[in-house]
Amino acid sequence: MSDGVLQVRDLRVYYHTKRGPARAVDGVSFDLAERERFGLVGESGSGKSTTGLAILRLIKPPGRIESGGIQLSGVDLLKLSEDEMRRIRLAQVALVAQGAMNSLNPVMRIREQIVDGWWDHDVAATRGELLDRVGDLLERVGLRRDVANRYPHELSGGMKQRVCIAIAISLHPKIVIADEPTSALDVVVQRQVMDTLRSAQEEIGAAVILIGHDMGLMAQFVDRLGVMYAGKLVEVSRVDEIFDDPLHPYTKLLIECLPSIEEKRELVGIPGLPPSLLGRPQGCPFHPRCPRAMDRCATETPAMREARPRRWVACHLY
Secondary structure, X not given: OOOOOEEXXXXXXXXXXXXXXXXXXXXXXXXXXXXXXXXXXXOOOOOHHHXXXXXXXXXXXXXXXXXXXXXXXXXXXXXXXXXXXXXXXXXXXXXXXXOHHXXXXXXXXXXXXXXXXXXXXXXXXXXXXXXXXXXXXXXXOOOOHHHHHOOHHHOOHHHHHHHHHHHHOOOOOOEEEEEOOOOOOOHHHHXXXXXXXXXXXXXXXXXXXXXXXXHHHHHHHOOEEEEEEOOEEEEEEEXXXXXXXXXXXXXXXXXXXXXXXXXXXXXXOOOOOOOOOOOOOOXXXXXXXXXXOOHHHHOOOOOOEEEEOOEEEOOOOO
């Protein structure tokens, strides 16, 4: 794992309940290089979205960032005041949230929602100049300029998601965190949205963290992939190497869940359920579902190690 624009080290985020802490993110570490597309994939509840929200310091009670470090170009985000962090959001780290309809204000026109971010970051320009920039920004994500005058309910799902991408790139951030940006969209619109995100990222020179559960989508978009399970990273590698030769049994099972266009076969899922974050099993958290579990897997938690050059895995098989 090499240094880059972002370094996450031993990040821990717990949600405190009456039954004890739910360890949503439990010791996650990774780096993000400039212009890199990095994926975080795993089943629901694996800690992907919580990791993204922690980077943005958007964890709300009863959640809390317990420990760890998040360095953005040498600045420790966890040591900034709330006002300093507010200035970082959108300007240096932006979010494309899951569910565009929930992240857009239903009673504000699109132009006002884009301009609002510029005003909040003290962009020096007249209102007329800002409105002209809005049109340019919408064209960059494949929308007509007159979309600026519409309300969110007047747009299709794909158009709303492109507006969210436009807002995210409006201040040319260093990192765009895209949290399942194609959820609830049909496959044709999914492709259009991802093409838009790719073009926008390349144009502004940002890095992207793509969060999702669709291994097929990850294969088409990211350069490097981090596989999460029960709040932990279990494998990090280049995406082509992961698909050619997955190291962790969980990664292998995720890939096997993908339908094949080359052969007709029964669709399969991963047997069992992810563990409760309130009571993770001792040892490797995946061992109750793992087809290759050994005796030591039930008692010893595997450490993340470089099993092969630039290939990291947390498994006793290596």
